[in-house]
Amino acid sequence: MAKQNTVFKDAFNRCLTTLAETSALPSEPELGQALGVSRTTVRAILTRCEELGLIAWDKRRKTVLRAPDPADYFPTEETDSLAERIERSFMRRILAGGAEPGMQINELELAREIGAGTTSVREFLIRFSRFGLIEKRPNSHWVLKGFTREFALELTEVREMFELRSAARFVGLPEDDPAWEELRKIEAVHREVLADIDRRYKEFSELDERFHLLVHKSSSNRFIIDFYDVIAIVFHYHYQWNKANARERNARALEEHLAYIAALQSRDLQQVEQACRLHLKSARETLLQSLP
Amino acid sequence: MAKQNTVFKDAFNRCLTTLAETSALPSEPELGQALGVSRTTVRAILTRCEELGLIAWDKRRKTVLRAPDPADYFPTEETDSLAERIERSFMRRILAGGAEPGMQINELELAREIGAGTTSVREFLIRFSRFGLIEKRPNSHWVLKGFTREFALELTEVREMFELRSAARFVGLPEDDPAWEELRKIEAVHREVLADIDRRYKEFSELDERFHLLVHKSSSNRFIIDFYDVIAIVFHYHYQWNKANARERNARALEEHLAYIAALQSRDLQQVEQACRLHLKSARETLLQSLP
DNA sequence: AATCTGTCTATTGTAGATAAAAGACAAAAC
DNA sequence: GTTTTGTCTTTTATCTACAATAGACAGATT
Numbered sequence: 194m195a196k197q198n199t200v201f202k203d204a205f206n207r208c209l210t211t212l213a214e215t216s217a218l219p220s221e222p223e224l225g226q227a228l229g230v231s232r233t234t235v236r237a238i239l240t241r242c243e244e245l246g247l248i249a250w251d252k253r254r255k256t257v258l259r260a261p262d263p264a265d266y267f268p269t270e271e272t273d274s275l276a277e278r279i280e281r282s283f284m285r286r287i288l289a290g291g292a293e294p295g296m297q298i299n300e301l302e303l304a305r306e307i308g309a310g311t312t313s314v315r316e317f318l319i320r321f322s323r324f325g326l327i328e329k330r331p332n333s334h335w336v337l338k339g340f341t342r343e344f345a346l347e348l349t350e351v352r353e354m355f356e357l358r359s360a361a362r363f364v365g366l367p368e369d370d371p372a373w374e375e376l377r378k379i380e381a382v383h384r385e386v387l388a389d390i391d392r393r394y395k396e397f398s399e400l401d402e403r404f405h406l407l408v409h410k411s412s413s414n415r416f417i418i419d420f421y422d423v424i425a426i427v428f429h430y431h432y433q434w435n436k437a438n439a440r441e442r443n444a445r446a447l448e449e450h451l452a453y454i455a456a457l458q459s460r461d462l463q464q465v466e467q468a469c470r471l472h473l474k475s476a477r478e479t480l481l482q483s484l485p
Numbered sequence: 486m487a488k489q490n491t492v493f494k495d496a497f498n499r500c501l502t503t504l505a506e507t508s509a510l511p512s513e514p515e516l517g518q519a520l521g522v523s524r525t526t527v528r529a530i531l532t533r534c535e536e537l538g539l540i541a542w543d544k545r546r547k548t549v550l551r552a553p554d555p556a557d558y559f560p561t562e563e564t565d566s567l568a569e570r571i572e573r574s575f576m577r578r579i580l581a582g583g584a585e586p587g588m589q590i591n592e593l594e595l596a597r598e599i600g601a602g603t604t605s606v607r608e609f610l611i612r613f614s615r616f617g618l619i620e621k622r623p624n625s626h627w628v629l630k631g632f633t634r635e636f637a638l639e640l641t642e643v644r645e646m647f648e649l650r651s652a653a654r655f656v657g658l659p660e661d662d663p664a665w666e667e668l669r670k671i672e673a674v675h676r677e678v679l680a681d682i683d684r685r686y687k688e689f690s691e692l693d694e695r696f697h698l699l700v701h702k703s704s705s706n707r708f709i710i711d712f713y714d715v716i717a718i719v720f721h722y723h724y725q726w727n728k729a730n731a732r733e734r735n736a737r738a739l740e741e742h743l744a745y746i747a748a749l750q751s752r753d754l755q756q757v758e759q760a761c762r763l764h765l766k767s768a769r770e771t772l773l774q775s776l777p
Numbered sequence: 778a779a780t781c782t783g784t785c786t787a788t789t790g791t792a793g794a795t796a797a798a799a800g801a802c803a804a805a806a807c
Numbered sequence: 808g809t810t811t812t813g814t815c816t817t818t819t820a821t822c823t824a825c826a827a828t829a830g831a832c833a834g835a836t837t
Contacts, residue, residue: 194791194825194827195790195791195792195824195825195826195827196789196826196827196828197790197791197827198827199827200624200827200828201827220781221781221782222781222782230828231828231829231830232782232829233827233828233829233830234827234828234829236782236783237827275790275791299817299818300819301817309792310790310791310792310793311793311818311819312604312790312791312792313792315819316607316608316611323615325707325711331819332798332799332818333819334799344707347705347709348708350706350708351706354650414643416617416640416643416712416715420708423708486797487822488820489821490796490798493798512811512812514812515811522799523798524799525797525799525800528812529797544811545806566820591788592788594788601821601822602821603789603822603823604820605821607790608820624788624789624828625789625828625829625830626788626829
C-alpha cells in the first residue's frame, strides 16, 4: 500500500452523519468545504454512497435514498491517520513498557511492531523529538531521555514563564476580542462540570487544554503557542495513566481555574498573576506526584 | 545510491591531516574514537590509505609511507552531509529568491533542484518547521511564513525571557563551575578582537554564538537550550546577508558583551539584568533594521 | 455570469529496497 | 587479562515507485 485512504474513510463517515439529516446533498465544492477535503475525495465519497444505494447521483442531483446504517460506516480503527496510530503506539510503549531513561530506540523494530513503514516511523520520531523526550545520535539510534522529574521541572519552568506572559497580555486584549466571549463560555462549562462533578470530572482534561490554549494564544507569539503542544501532549498522556484521586484533583483544579478566570475578567494584573501562579504551582505538583 | 558515504570521506580527510604528522597510526578502535566514527569506517579509511600507497598495513602495524598529497583528499563538496547541503540550498532559496510570505513550498521541486530524494527533503522540512518559518498544510504543500517583522519580534520576545532567566541562573553557578573559566576565555577573545577590530570584526558572529550559548546552557533547561538553535540559525543567516555597517555594529555589540560579562562576573543580579537587557535590546534593533 | 462537473495532472504519504555505517562476538596478539 | 583484529549482523540514510489526495482547466449547466 502506498498511502492509506484514511482521509477518504474519515470524511466518508462524517458525510454519512450529515446525510442522515437531509434529503439531498449540496454541490461537490460545497461538500468538500464542509468536510475539509478536496473534490477528488468528495467524488470518491459520492461514488461509494451511490454504490451502497445511499444516494442517487446524477450530476447535480444527489438525492438521498435511505438513511445510513451502522454497517455503512468504516470502523473507527481505519479512520485514524498513520501518524496518529504511530503516536499512540509509541506513547503506550514508552509509558507502559518500563521505559528506562537511556534506552535505545530502534526505528526498524518500532516500525515492525506498529506495522508501519520505516519512513513513517522515522518522520514521527523527528517530529516527536521537539518534545525533548528523545534525542538522536547521528548515524545511529535514538535515545530515550525518559519522562523524568527533571523533564517535568524543565517543562513547567518554561510553561510558567509563558503562561504568566500570556495571561498578562490577555488582560490587555480589547473589549471586543472574541477571546472574552470564549472565556465566558469556558467559565460556564466549568460551573456545569463542577455542579455535577461526580459524574463529569473526566471532562476536566479537555477543558483544561481548551482554557490554557486560549490563554497562550493571546500571546500572539508562535513560539509560545507552539510550545503549548508540548504541554498538552504531556498532560494528555499523564491524565491517561495517573488516575489516582482524579475526582478530587480535578475539582480543585476547576476551582483554581475559576479564580484565575475571575482574575482575568477583573483586568487586574496583580490578581491575575497571583491566581495564575497559584494554579500553575498546583498543576506542577500534581504532575510531580505521579513521578518517582 | 542508497546512502552517501560522506561520513567516510570526511573522516578520511581528517585522518590524512593527522597522518601527515606521525609515522604510524594507532589501533582501529583508537582511531575510531579520535575521528568519531565506527570501526567499520576506520577500516574503510585504512583500506583506501593502503591503496593510495600512503601506509603499509599489516594487522597492528600501520606504517606511514609518505605524506599525503593535496590530490589524496576528497573535494570538500563531497564531505558535507546531505542534510547540510539541503539546509544551505533551502536557505539560499528562501533568502535570496524573493521569498514572499505565503509562498508555497513544493517538496518534489525542491528535491529536484537540490538533487536529492524527496524523503530527505521532507525530513529536512519537518525538522526545519520547528523554527516557525514554514508550516504544513496536511496532505498538501508547505507554506512559507516568511522572515518578517512579526517573526523577528516573536523570536526576540522569547529570547529575552529565556536569556534573562539563564543569566540569573549563571550568577548562582558555584565558583568551580567550568562555565566561569569558559567565560574568562570568551572575555579574552573579545578583547583580542576589539584590539584589532578592523581586521577581525568578522569573528564576531561565531563569538556571539559561543557566548550566548554558554549563558543559555546555565539554565539547565532543555527547552531553553534547544530554543537557542532557533536564535542561532536566524542570526547566522542574518549576518550572512546583512553586511551593512558590520564593523560598527559588531564593535558595539562586543562592547556590550564585555559589559554583560563584567556584570556576570560581579554576581550582582541587578547589574546583570541591566546589561543583558541593554544588549538584547540593541540586538533586536539590529535584526529589525534589516527587515522592511 | 457564476457555479458546477468531467477530466486530467501534479504532489504528497507511505512502503520497500539497498549501500553506508554502526556494532557484536570470537579468535588472535600482545 | 586486556586490547586488537577479522568477520558477520543489524540498523540507518537515502532512493525509487506508486496509490491517495489535492488542485487546475475547460466545457456544461443553471
